[in-house]
Amino acid sequence: MTGAATGPIRKVVIVGGGTAGWMTAAALSRAVSADVSVTLVESEEIGTVGVGEATIPSLLDFNRIIGIDEDAFVRATQATFKLGIRFRDWGRIGDDYLHPFGTHGRDVAGVSFHQLWLRAAARGETATPGPIGDYCLSHVAARLGRFNRPVADPSAVLSTLSYAFHFDAGLYAAYLRTLSKAAGATRVEGRIAGVVRNAETGFIDAVTLADGRRVDGELFVDCSGFRSLLLGDALGVPFTSWQHWLPCDRAWAVPSTRQGPLTPYTRATADRAGWRWRIPLQHRVGNGHVYSSAYSDDDTAVRALLDGLEGTPLAEPRQLRFVAGRRERLWEKNCVAIGLAGGFLEPLESTSIHLIQSGITRLLSLFPDRSFNPVEIAEYNRLLLREYDQVRDFIILHYHATTRSDSPFWDHCRTMTLPASLADKLALWAGNARLFREAGELFTPDSWIAVLLGQGQRPTGCDPLVAALPVGEAAAFLAHLRDVIGRTAAAMPTHETFIAQHCAAPALQTA
Ligand SMILES: Cc1cc2nc3c(=O)[nH]c(=O)nc-3n(C[C@H](O)[C@H](O)[C@H](O)COP(=O)(O)OP(=O)(O)OC[C@H]3O[C@@H](n4cnc5c(N)ncnc54)[C@H](O)[C@@H]3O)c2cc1C
Secondary structure (H helix, E strand, C coil), X not given: CCCCCCCECCEEEEECCCHHHHHHHHHHHHHCCCCCEEEEEECCCCCCCCCCCECCCCHHHHHHHCCCCHHHHHHHCCCEEECEEEEECCCCCCCEEEEECCCCCCCECXXXXXXXXXXXXXXXXXXXXXXXHHHCHHHHHHHHCECCCCCCCCCCHHHHXXXXXXXXXXXXXXXXXXXHHHCCCEEEECCEEEEEECCCCCCEEEEEECCCCEEECCEEEEXXXXXXXXXXXXXXXXXXXXXXXXXXXXXXXXXXXXXXXXXXXXXXXEECCEEEEEEECCCCEEEXXXXXXXXXXXXXHHHHHHHCCCCCECCXXXXXXXXXXXXXXXXXXXXXXXXXXCEECCHHHCCHHHHHHHHHHHHHHCCCECCCCHHHHHHHHHHHHHHHHHHHHHHHHHHHCCCCCCCHHHHHHHHCXXXXXXHHXXXXXXXXCCCCCCCCCCCCHHHHHHHHHHXXXXXXXXXXXXXXXXXXXXXXXXXXXXXXXXXXXXXXXXHHHHXXXXXXXXXXXXX
């Protein structure tokens, strides 16, 4: 295989069978023609990272692409529905806000809704507008513990609901494996011990297994996790660390028994040197403590996790180590890295699986032939790297927008120098609350607004064009919206009832 070759790709080899590998296999095996082989190599001996349970709404698009029946998927993966993330103690200890999926209110005459709300909140007149979350259906439903699927009719408030899932990562990979095999993908069990490169071009020709077998390919997708066997080890693409901005580099994870109602949101509670997650699934709760080893030792971190559990632990806590950052390029020669092999931005906004999906959909839209056009490879890298950078900025915002000074960790986060792209964004917000979504940017202004206001970042002014909207009319509009959203949310079934009626999983043995 050389870069000078021509003709269509006939052999795709995916290295790794975690979430990234099986999502890639499921999508590629459906997209390519019958004469293209899709082979996935994985090693049970090595195993997968085994976490990754919270998602964002874009996963619904992926499920559609690979033809998933949503109720069957929810049942098979012990999933629950997620309407957003509840953040506790981030801006300061005692704070409690939600970053919901979906939109706040409705823009009026070209003026963004949040501008209208900001003016009303600043005037403090007659009826206060209440928190901005009251104008987002996903937010109100999450607070009430309710869930329903959105409707297609854009005039209905229920059309504005947006959701994602929490699921069991192991069951998700197994589910995708079944789908991929049914679509024609082949699984090879074995530990990769070597990578064979073409002496002339440096392209990857094959991987060799510990037992001597050889798996040849033309396009290689590196889904080998943090090891980055192909892109990092074999091709030597350097890693860019973002640890200065995202100092958390370890996590303890432990499942526990379910306690109380099934909340339709992830909970992220800030701690002295990081934060703790709580992810409700049908059969158990996923818990974790993400922390910085520069500011906490392992024992303190695991104790904080276990002390904060609401249920009984179902296993011994497991430690994971990582560094936030990404490879300088995600596609090099005939190798594309998807998932942890390409980079990792800690799980605070559940973006990893989305970035896997984004890598897959962009690979499909730039699917190569055997000439591996460098222009297309450069475009893939440009799009994906920019997306990583944009997500990075949004996650940094959570750490930086704080007044916490109760630990050296928060002192570092509060005072650190920001990436220029984020500093510019915050400067635009600080004055007249301007927010713009860049091309291809994952997080919408609604997401930025929820986190900025949730963490106490009030702008000094608002859009002067709001003045064109009479105060009385605007107040009536706000009151009406709030009322309709509140009533729509209250009429939904509880999250638990919805699952019981549509997609309850069979009881599983938990261990
Ligand atoms: C603490 C933590 C929490 C997270 N939470 C979330 C979350 O809530 N939401 C989210 O979207 N993401 C989350 N993630 C990220 C998520 O876990 C990953 O994006 C996802 O699991 C994909 O992992 P992967 O498939 O890239 O790697 P892995 O799961 O590590 O899979 C790697 C695969 O490569 C194989 N392999 C490696 N070396 C060899 C070899 N030599 N030979 C053969 N096979 C090999 C392994 O056997 C395995 O099959 C979290 C990550 C961490 C660390």
